[in-house]
Amino acid sequence: MVTNPMNTNSLCLFALLFALFASSGCSNTISTSDGKTVVGLQGLNATSGAEDYRIGASDLIDIKVFQADELSREVRVDAHGNITLPLLGTIPVAGLTQSGAEQKLASIMQQNLLQNPQVTIFIKEYTAQRVTVEGEAKKPGVYPIAGQMTVLQAIAMAEGPSDLAATDQVALFRRQGQQSKVYMIDLDAIRKGQAQDPYVRNDDRIVMHRSGSRFWLREAGALLSPMASMKTLTN
Numbered sequence: 001m002v003t004n005p006m007n008t009n010s011l012c013l014f015a016l017l018f019a020l021f022a023s024s025g026c027s028n029t030i031s032t033s034d035g036k037t038v039v040g041l042q043g044l045n046a047t048s049g050a051e052d053y054r055i056g057a058s059d060l061i062d063i064k065v066f067q068a069d070e071l072s073r074e075v076r077v078d079a080h081g082n083i084t085l086p087l088l089g090t091i092p093v094a095g096l097t098q099s100g101a102e103q104k105l106a107s108i109m110q111q112n113l114l115q116n117p118q119v120t121i122f123i124k125e126y127t128a129q130r131v132t133v134e135g136e137a138k139k140p141g142v143y144p145i146a147g148q149m150t151v152l153q154a155i156a157m158a159e160g161p162s163d164l165a166a167t168d169q170v171a172l173f174r175r176q177g178q179q180s181k182v183y184m185i186d187l188d189a190i191r192k193g194q195a196q197d198p199y200v201r202n203d204d205r206i207v208m209h210r211s212g213s214r215f216w217l218r219e220a221g222a223l224l225s226p227m228a229s230m231k232t233l234t235n
Contacts, residue, residue, distance in 0.1 A: 053126060053202070055093050055101060057081055060125035063105065066118035071109070074124065087113060098123055123147070131200045133158035135208035136165035150197040151185060154206055161187070166211035172198070173205040 055061065057079050065071040075083045081094025088108060093101045102119045109117040129145040131154045138159035145154075151172065161167050167187040174181050189195040200206070 053097065053123065053129070055081075055096050055098070055123065056128045057094060058125075058127040059123060060127075061093075061101070062122040062124050064120045064122075065105075065109070065114075066120075068109075068114060068117070071113075126202070129202035131203075132205040133208070134205065136162045136210050137208050138162050145200060145202065149200050151200060151206060152187065152190060152197050154200050154204075155187070155208070161208055164210050166209045169209035169211075171207045171209070172200075173207065174201065175203060 055077060057077050059077045060074060061077065061083070062074045063072055063085070071085060071087070073085070075085065077083055077093060080092075082090045082092050084090050085105075088105075091105065091108065093104070096104060098121050102121050105121070106117045106119040109119065124147050126145045126147070130142050131145055131149070132142050133154055134140040137155060138161070140158055143154065143157045151170070155161065155170075168189070170185040170187055172183040172185055174183065183198070185198070186195060190197045
């Protein structure tokens with residue numbers, strides 16, 4: 001599951017981009033030579049993307065029907081893209097969005113059981129969705145998106161930032177249509193409640209930048225330790 005570490009050129013690029021955003025107040029958009037657009041966190045949609053997701057096999061969905069507890073339950077989509085509900089039988093839902101599935105179930109219930117049924121669907125597990133966490137994470141890799149997952153939750157799945165991570169310099173790569181965008185995220189600001197914790201979407205890539213100061217502090221500590229031991233021996 002472990003990804004390749006970022007090379008020196010990538011680290012230099014991230015350092016330059018974050019310096020540009022710090023000086024501009026993260027209000028500008030930067031276009032890179034490889035066609036990516038870099039924007040501030042305020043340009044990142046705070047929604048989870050569940051409204052765009054198409055239900056697939058093995059997804060776990062939670063169905064709530066107002067004042068009809070006998071029809072409300074968690075069901076898993078089978079390998080053929082169907083769910084089975086009491087009194088309604090087998091219903092194909094694969095390929096439908098969350099709202100599309102709600103409308104379909106409401107229509108079937110209205111024809112057979114209820115007047116003006118109010119159906120709400122929550123997708124608890126997206127088995128076909130993945131997020132990649134790389135760079136200075138303790139356990140970089142590719143992880144499944146379970147329900148509505150935020151950036152902090154995705155990084156927690158990778159066991160959190162490493163000791164060398166610059167937690168105020170995290171990049172979220174996202175493909176939107178024919179364009180790739182890079183969103184600059186400050187984890188420290190999110191933890192302090194000063195910024196939103198954005199939801200991740202399928203195929204997002206989170207890259208954690210290395211802190212130069214922490215790296216050199218560690219290297220200096222490693223060099224000083226044997227010197228301190230030698231001094232103790234000579235005294």
